[in-house]
Amino acid sequence: MNTAPTSAEEARAAEKPTEETRWLSDDEQRVWRSYLHATTLLEDHLDRQLQRDAGMPHIYYGLLVGLAEAPRRRLRMTELAMQSKITRSRLSHAIARLEKNGWVRREDCPSDKRGQFAVLTDAGAEVLGRTAPGHVTAVRQAVFERLTPEQQETLGEIMQIVAEGLQPADAGADLPWLR
Amino acid sequence: MNTAPTSAEEARAAEKPTEETRWLSDDEQRVWRSYLHATTLLEDHLDRQLQRDAGMPHIYYGLLVGLAEAPRRRLRMTELAMQSKITRSRLSHAIARLEKNGWVRREDCPSDKRGQFAVLTDAGAEVLGRTAPGHVTAVRQAVFERLTPEQQETLGEIMQIVAEGLQPADAGADLPWLR
DNA sequence: TTCAAATGCTTGAATTCTCAAACTCTCTGT
DNA sequence: ACAGAGAGTTTGAGAATTCAAGCATTTGAA
Numbered sequence: 088m089n090t091a092p093t094s095a096e097e098a099r100a101a102e103k104p105t106e107e108t109r110w111l112s113d114d115e116q117r118v119w120r121s122y123l124h125a126t127t128l129l130e131d132h133l134d135r136q137l138q139r140d141a142g143m144p145h146i147y148y149g150l151l152v153g154l155a156e157a158p159r160r161r162l163r164m165t166e167l168a169m170q171s172k173i174t175r176s177r178l179s180h181a182i183a184r185l186e187k188n189g190w191v192r193r194e195d196c197p198s199d200k201r202g203q204f205a206v207l208t209d210a211g212a213e214v215l216g217r218t219a220p221g222h223v224t225a226v227r228q229a230v231f232e233r234l235t236p237e238q239q240e241t242l243g244e245i246m247q248i249v250a251e252g253l254q255p256a257d258a259g260a261d262l263p264w265l266r
Numbered sequence: 267m268n269t270a271p272t273s274a275e276e277a278r279a280a281e282k283p284t285e286e287t288r289w290l291s292d293d294e295q296r297v298w299r300s301y302l303h304a305t306t307l308l309e310d311h312l313d314r315q316l317q318r319d320a321g322m323p324h325i326y327y328g329l330l331v332g333l334a335e336a337p338r339r340r341l342r343m344t345e346l347a348m349q350s351k352i353t354r355s356r357l358s359h360a361i362a363r364l365e366k367n368g369w370v371r372r373e374d375c376p377s378d379k380r381g382q383f384a385v386l387t388d389a390g391a392e393v394l395g396r397t398a399p400g401h402v403t404a405v406r407q408a409v410f411e412r413l414t415p416e417q418q419e420t421l422g423e424i425m426q427i428v429a430e431g432l433q434p435a436d437a438g439a440d441l442p443w444l445r
Numbered sequence: 446t447t448c449a450a451a452t453g454c455t456t457g458a459a460t461t462c463t464c465a466a467a468c469t470c471t472c473t474g475t
Numbered sequence: 476a477c478a479g480a481g482a483g484t485t486t487g488a489g490a491a492t493t494c495a496a497g498c499a500t501t502t503g504a505a
Contacts, residue, residue: 108399115410118418121425122409123328126305127351128432138463144491149302164454172306177492179455184491201453201500220287230301231294233427239297241420246300248412253307317493323461344483356462358485363461380470380483 129229136225141218142188146173147181148222151190151215154207161206163196172254190214308408315404320397321367325352326360327401330369330394333386340385342375351433369393 111119133145141148153170154160162170168178182205185191190211196202207215231239290298312324320327332349333339341349347357361384364370369390375381386394410418 108402109406110402111405111410114422115418118422118425119405119409121422121429124351125425125429125432126309128429130305131351132432134463146306146491165452172303172310174493175454176456176494180491183455196453199453199501201498203454223287223289226290226298227288229431230298230428231290233431234424238420238424238427239294241417242424243293243297243300245413245417245421246297246304248417249409250300250304250307252408252412253304253311313493325461342483343485353463354484355464355486359461362485375483378471378483380468382484 132229133222133225137218137222140221141214143185146171147185148215148218150178150181150185150205151207151211154191154205155212155215157207159206160212161194161204164203164205167205185211311408312401312404316397316401319400320393322364325350326364327394327397329357329360329364329384330386330390333370333384334391334394338385339391340373340383343382343384346384364390 130145137143137145137148149171150167153167154162164178164182165175168175171178173181182191182193186193188210190208192206192208194204194206196204234242309324316322316324316327328350329346332346333341343357343361344354347354350357352360361370361372365372367389369387371385371387373383373385375383413421
């Protein structure tokens with residue numbers, strides 16, 4: 088809190104010790120808190136909605152959607168992970184669970200023996216068809232119904248910018264992996 | 267997927283079966299995906315940043331901040347839970363963990379024997395002081411530095427609206443609890 | 446050809462989160 | 476003065492997430 092060679096053994100990595108921290112203004116704070124509140128409330132809301140109606144958390148649902156839209160209802164693990172913005176490890180666990188439910192099946196990749204495809208099963212497609220309406224409705228009610236077209240557009244721009252900042256879209260198309 | 271009395275035993279609760287679902291337009295889809303990508307990337311980013319520099323996930327950090335700003339560095343469990351938008355149960359577990367770290371201490375409420383205060387310890391305040399700069403910087407870099415003042419303002423408005431929709435600010439000040 | 450480095454994916458253990466069920470205490474009405 | 480309802484918090488078990496480490500395969504450079 089003071090500028091002198093501060094207390095403990097921790098000369099914090101992320102901050103040049105001598106540089107004065109630029110705190111958030113009151114306005115910025117308000118924005119940031121609204122963001123935090125809205126995002127956690129919304130995530131919770133959708134998670135519960137889907138857990139109740141589809142028997143899986145929001146992200147898992149997103150995985151099924153990803154597969155449903157892919158060419159032969161299948162995607163390489165890494166691709167699916169990137170598309171869904173989660174780590175491969177997390178995906179592995181997730182797919183294992185969805186496999187138990189019979190909604191996804193793994194298949195070996197013929198051209199690369201290390202590779203695996205995650206494939207959406209008919210059962211999987213069926214859950215999706217059955218639960219998608221409820222989910223879309225939930226999203227609509229929570230977000231789109233409440234925003235003007237201009238707000239929606241701006242929201243899109245903003246989120247696009249933030250996402251790009253965290254995940255350099257450039258740099259060799261495939262994997263410099265996240266960050 | 268068809269409109270007839272659809273297949274399985276699941277006559278989905280959340281949807282009047284006969285009503286045609288209103289899907290998202292292409293524009294809406296783009297916005298929604300950007301939102302999903304940005305929020306999950308950002309959460310991940312901040313979680314890692316804080317896990318690395320402060321030894322705790324983002325939400326836990328938020329709890330400490332909440333306490334630091336409260337009158338005598340203390341808040342009733344329920345209050346803290348509401349303010350942080352998490353369930354009481356989750357808070358209980360979280361505080362237990364923070365207590366182990368020596369950053370928070372529980373105290374009985376004198377006026378209500380059921381009640382508990384979560385109190386920020388000196389050690390807790392110290393971690394906060396030591397790690398806040400890095401965190402603010404991370405937030406700044408990921409969000410504010412990338413947005414124009416107008417975008418920031420709109421973001422605030424939007425998030426405010428969404429949050430309110432999910433958590434009716436009205437209805438008896440205290441607990442009709444979330445949703 | 447050979448082999449170290451890089452890729453693709455999985456695994457296990459430690460943490461955290463969710464949900465439902467508990468428990469203790471407070472309040473209200475009778 | 477009580478019974479019952481409800482408030483405030485915790486607990487335990489199961490599910491999900493993270494992190495680091497581990498295979499197996501492929502790449503590319505010598």
